[in-house]
Structures are given as C-alpha cells and as structure tokens.
Amino acid sequence: MSCRTVRRTALYMILVLSLAGTAWAQSVVPAPAPNSAGAALAALQEKTQELEKAVANAKSAGDNAWMLVSSALVLLMIGPGLALFYGGLVRKKNVLSTMMQSFALMALVTVLWALFGYSLCFHSGNHFIGGMGYSFLRHVGLTPDPDYAATIPQQTFMIFQMMFAIITPALITGAFAERMKFSAMVLFMTLWTILVYDPMAHMVWGKGGFLNASLGGAVPTLDFAGGTVVHITSGVSALVCALYLGKRVGYPHEPMPPHNVVLSVIGACLLWVGWFGFNAGSALNAGTLATSAFVATHLGAAGATIGWLVAEWLRTGKPSVLGAVSGAVAGLVAITPASGFVAPMPALVIGLIAGAVCYFMVVKVKPLFGYDDSLDAFGVHGIGGTVGALLTGVFATSVINPIFQDNKGHALAVGMVDGNAHQLLNQMVGVGIAWGLAIVGTLIILKIVDSVIGLRVSPEQEVQGLDLSLHGEEAYNLEA
Amino acid sequence: MKKVEAIIQTSRLTPVKDALQEIGIDGMTVSEVRGHGRQKGHTEIYRGNEYTVDLLPKIKIEIVLPDDRLEQVLDTLLQAAKTGKIGDGKIFVYNVEEAIRIRNEERGDLAL
Numbered sequence: 351m352s353c354r355t356v357r358r359t360a361l362y363m364i365l366v367l368s369l370a371g372t373a374w375a376q377s378v379v380p381a382p383a384p385n386s387a388g389a390a391l392a393a394l395q396e397k398t399q400e401l402e403k404a405v406a407n408a409k410s411a412g413d414n415a416w417m418l419v420s421s422a423l424v425l426l427m428i429g430p431g432l433a434l435f436y437g438g439l440v441r442k443k444n445v446l447s448t449m450m451q452s453f454a455l456m457a458l459v460t461v462l463w464a465l466f467g468y469s470l471c472f473h474s475g476n477h478f479i480g481g482m483g484y485s486f487l488r489h490v491g492l493t494p495d496p497d498y499a500a501t502i503p504q505q506t507f508m509i510f511q512m513m514f515a516i517i518t519p520a521l522i523t524g525a526f527a528e529r530m531k532f533s534a535m536v537l538f539m540t541l542w543t544i545l546v547y548d549p550m551a552h553m554v555w556g557k558g559g560f561l562n563a564s565l566g567g568a569v570p571t572l573d574f575a576g577g578t579v580v581h582i583t584s585g586v587s588a589l590v591c592a593l594y595l596g597k598r599v600g601y602p603h604e605p606m607p608p609h610n611v612v613l614s615v616i617g618a619c620l621l622w623v624g625w626f627g628f629n630a631g632s633a634l635n636a637g638t639l640a641t642s643a644f645v646a647t648h649l650g651a652a653g654a655t656i657g658w659l660v661a662e663w664l665r666t667g668k669p670s671v672l673g674a675v676s677g678a679v680a681g682l683v684a685i686t687p688a689s690g691f692v693a694p695m696p697a698l699v700i701g702l703i704a705g706a707v708c709y710f711m712v713v714k715v716k717p718l719f720g721y722d723d724s725l726d727a728f729g730v731h732g733i734g735g736t737v738g739a740l741l742t743g744v745f746a747t748s749v750i751n752p753i754f755q756d757n758k759g760h761a762l763a764v765g766m767v768d769g770n771a772h773q774l775l776n777q778m779v780g781v782g783i784a785w786g787l788a789i790v791g792t793l794i795i796l797k798i799v800d801s802v803i804g805l806r807v808s809p810e811q812e813v814q815g816l817d818l819s820l821h822g823e824e825a826y827n828l829e830a
Numbered sequence: 831m832k833k834v835e836a837i838i839q840t841s842r843l844t845p846v847k848d849a850l851q852e853i854g855i856d857g858m859t860v861s862e863v864r865g866h867g868r869q870k871g872h873t874e875i876y877r878g879n880e881y882t883v884d885l886l887p888k889i890k891i892e893i894v895l896p897d898d899r900l901e902q903v904l905d906t907l908l909q910a911a912k913t914g915k916i917g918d919g920k921i922f923v924y925n926v927e928e929a930i931r932i933r934n935e936e937r938g939d940l941a942l
Contacts, residue, residue, distance in 0.1 A: 608876055666875055673877070676877060717878065
C-alpha cells in the first residue's frame with residue numbers, strides 16, 4: 351500500500367473510534383490505551399478540551415477587553431468630562447472648586463465602593479438592598495459571576511459598576527455649584543451613595559432586586575444603563591438640594607454667565623464619546639447588543655442636539671453652542687435607559703423629544719419657578735432621565751433585546767411597540783420609586799449634614815469665590 | 831510735555847500703531863479696557879438666561895510726547911482711528927509734570 355493509503359486508513363480508524371469514544375468520554379476518563387488507535391483517541395479528546403478552553407478564553411478576552419475599555423471610558427466621562435463641562439459653566443472664581451468636586455468623588459466613591467458599596471448593590475440580600483458578603487471585595491475575584499456577566503471576571507464587572515457609582519453623585523454637584531462647603535459635600539455624598547444610590551442600583555440591577563428586569567424582579571423596570579439609577583436619582587436629588595440650599599448670592603439679578611464655554615464644549619464631547627462605554631458597555635459583553643446600544647446612544651445624542659437647537663433657533667433666533675452641547679447631553683441621558691432595548695430610528699426620536707423637552711425645562715420652567723439649579727442637573731438629568739425611562743417602555747422591543755422569555759425560551763413582548771403596553775406602567779413604578787427615594791433620602795441627608803457641619807459657605811466666602819476661600823487656589827495665574 | 835490718552839475701537843489698533851510709527855512715535859502703552867460712551871451694548875443668552883453686556887471691549891493707547899508734536903499726533907490718531915460709527919472712542923490730552931528714562935535717568939524731553 352502507498353503511504354497515502356496507510357495514512358488515510360489510519361485517519362478513518364481514528365475517526366470511527368473517536369465517534370465511538372465520545373459516547374463514553376463524559377463518564378469515563380480514558381486511560382492511555384496500549385494500542386496506537388486508543389492513544390490517538392485520547393490525544394484527540396485532550397485536544398478538543400484544549401480547544402474548548404481556548405474558545406472560551408477567546409470569547410472572554412474580547413468581552414473583557416471591551417468591558418475594561420468601557421470602564422475607562424466612563425471614568426473619562428467624570429474626569430475630565432464632567433469636570434470640564436461643569437467647570438466652564440461656573441464663574442472663574444469657582445472653576446477649581448467645581449472640578450474638585452468631581453475629582454474628589456473619583457477617589458471617595460472608589461473607596462466606599464470597594465469597602466461595601468459593591469456589596470450593597472450586587473450581593474444578594476433582600477428586594478431593596480444587598481448584603482455585606484462582598485464587603486472589602488471578599489469573594490470578588492477573577493472568575494465570572496454568571497448572574498451578571500458570564501464571560502468576564504467579576505472584578506471587571508465590579509470596576510465597571512464602580513464608575514457608575516462615581517458619576518452619579520458627581521452629577522448632583524451641578525445643582526449646588528458655587529455655594530456648597532467641600533466638607534459638607536464629602537459627608538453628603540458618602541451618605542447619599544449608601545442611602546440612595548446603593549438601594550436603587552440593587553433594586554434595578556442586583557440579584558433579587560424589586561425592579562430587576564433580567565433577574566425576575568416583581569416589577570421589572572427596563573433600565574439598560576441607568577436612566578433611573580443614575581439620572582433620575584441624581585437629577586431629582588439635585589432639585590431637592592437646590593431648593594434646600596437656596597439661591598446663590600445675587601441670583602438672578604447679578605449676571606453669572608459661564609466663564610469659559612470652550613471648556614464646557616470640550617467636556618461635553620468627552621461625555622458623548624465616554625457615553626459609548628456607559629451604554630454600550632452595559633451590554634456586559636462585546637456582542638451584538640453592545641453594537642445596538644452603541645448605535646442607539648449615538649443617534650440619541652444627535653437627535654437631541656437637533657431637537658434643542660431647533661427649539662432654541664425658533665425661540666431666540668440664535669442657535670448657541672452651549673445649547674447644542676446641552677442638547678447632546680440631554681439626549682444621551684434620555685437614551686441611557688433605552689439604549690439596549692430600542693431600534694435605531696426610535697433612538698433618534700427619543701433624542702429629538704428629549705432635546706426639545708429639556709430645552710423648555712431649562713429656559714421656561716426653571717425661571718418660572720425661580721429655583722437656582724445652577725448647572726441644570728434637574729432639567730437635563732432629572733427630566734431627561736424620566737422622559738427616557740418612560741419612552742423606553744414605549745419603544746423597547748424583543749427584536750433588539752429578548753429580555754423577557756417564557757420557560758421554553760421564546761421571546762415575549764417587551765415594550766409597547768411589541769404589544770406590551772403594561773410595560774409603561776412598570777416603567778412608571780420604577781420612575782416613581784427613583785423620584786421618591788431621591789426626594790426622601792436627600793432631604794434626610796441634607797438635614798443631617800446641615801445640623802452637623804452646615805451646608806453652605808458664608809456669604810463672604812461665596813462672594814470671594816470658593817477656589818480661594820475653600821481651596822486656597824486661583825485657577826488662572828496668567829500674569830505669572 | 832503732554833500725555834495723549836486715546837480710547838479706540840479694538841479693530842483700529844493695528845492701523846493706529848502703524849500710523850504712529852510712520853510719523854516717528856515709538857513709545858506707547860497699550861491696554862485692553864472695557865467701557866462705553868453712548869454706544870449701546872449687546873445681549874448674550876446662556877441656557878435661556880439673558881445678560882446685557884454694556885461694558886464693551888476697547889483699546890486704550892497712552893503716549894507721552896513733547897509739546898511741539900501734539901497737533902501732528904492728534905491728527906494722525908484721528909485719521910487712523912475713525913470709522914465714522916458710534917463707538918469710535920475719545921481722545922484726552924493731559925499735561926505731564928515730569929518724564930524720566932529709568933535706564934540712564936535722563937529727564938524731560940530727552941526721556942521721550
């Protein structure tokens with residue numbers, strides 16, 4: 351026989367034997383057989399196992415790479431994104447103190463999260479808060495937690511979620527800009543993350559959470575990346591803070607225009623790009639849902655920019671760049687809960703609506719009621735988040751995300767466009783809980799902090815500017 | 831010795847500087863100032879808040895010169911700085927007590 355025939359025969363024998371071998375391969379570990387066909391079979395099985403492991407690793411590698419990048423993108427949203435966005439909007443004498451609030455939270459919330467924040471959100475507990483099993487990041491290692499994300503190490507999931515926990519309180523700082531004591535802010539935010547953020551995050555995203563749509567919560571609320579958890583809680587808390595602390599000295603008669611709109615534009619652009627990590631990263635893997643969320647996010651931002659600009663152009667005759675970037679942020683806020691549930695065209699519509707609605711909130715409703723929400727945290731995040739969360743109930747579809755399935759694994763209707771109008775009611779419950787928790791929690795915390803150390807700086811400190819009076823720094827020493 | 835203080839439109843700085851250099855005036859102090867005479871300001875809108883800005887950016891040029899050059903400098907300034915519109919600015923003339931060059935302590939007209 352020729353060499354080729356010998357080789358071919360041997361190959362056929364191996365194939366036949368391995369087919370037979372797979373029948374008992376799972377229950378019996380094959381001992382190295384004395385004959386050459388048995389040895390080849392064992393080698394083939396070992397190779398299969400190696401390949402399966404390699405495939406799993408490759409899948410995990412892609413997902414983990416994307417998730418680590420997403421985590422970094424979300425951190426970029428806070429520093430320098432939000433720091434610049436807010437910094438440019440305040441007066442020159444307060445720019446550093448405003449940036450300090452965002453930056454300090456990057457450090458503070460990180461520690462709180464690692465010590466017990468992650469545990470309170472994502473460890474199983476009851477319907478409203480998690481347990482302390484993950485405190486000090488015990489048992490939070492490098493193997494995945496399949497309830498949350500089956501292909502990435504749990505520490506990746508933990509650090510991704512940490513960035514959300516950091517940015518949420520940072521958003522609130524916009525409401526009390528230019529008049530809140532730094533020490534009071536530190537104490538306030540520590541209590542706020544424990545009393546408001548952690549319960550809300552647990553309810554929507556944690557195991558056993560009351561509102562958790564993926565893990566069988568009693569009132570499943572669709573919130574892909576944090577419309578309720580991040581934007582409504584922070585935006586509504588911002589309003590409560592603005593009302594409790596009162597207006598800035600001189601508001602609204604004294605002109606307080608933004609000292610540097612250039613910084614705000616740069617910050618807003620960083621927010622837009624970073625938001626891809628925020629929303630598309632909430633897919634928790636690098637698959638097609640991430641693509642969907644990425645596309646929806648971008649279209650939402652674009653739609654809202656146009657929505658705000660059109661409204662502004664019609665009303666004042668001059669479309670402003672501050673309006674354009676504010677519109678983009680409003681759209682990103684609104685698309686946040688919807689990003690992994692809606693198709694591209696509805697994403698555009700959600701953006702358009704949010705842009706126009708938030709514009710009117712800021713230019714009509716705020717002056718009407720006269721509250722000094724200095725940087726429009728409520729107008730953009732509170733209202734944008736509410737609009738987005740409700741529209742999610744309208745436009746969510748199983749075509750994009752089959753989050754509801756029957757016990758045979760068939761996709762069920764998700765939102766109103768699928769025929770499930772009831773989801774809109776669930777969204778309202780989730781939104782209502784977010785509003786309620788934010789109002790009650792924030793009021794209690796404000797009362798506590800006010801009585802312990804006092805919330806506001808003195809009028810002299812406020813007039814001098816917080817950079818100098820609280821931090822001993824001047825932002826621009828340009829003559830030096 | 832006289833001091834000429836001219837408050838002019840920002841867009842006229844380069845033509846005025848060039849014109850002064852052409853007639854041999856080398857020394858001047860230029861500062862960016864804000865102010866207005868009868869010129870109306872403008873309105874800026876940030877997120878729905880309207881701000882009336884009535885202190886407008888201008889350029890102030892200060893020149894100290896010998897008495898015999900005053901008329902020529904005034905004519906040059908007026909020609910170079912004028913646009914014919916409201917907001918062109920004003921020129922003030924002062925008497926100067928003393929002028930000293932710091933480097934070598936020359937005084938009077940020699941210092942100019």
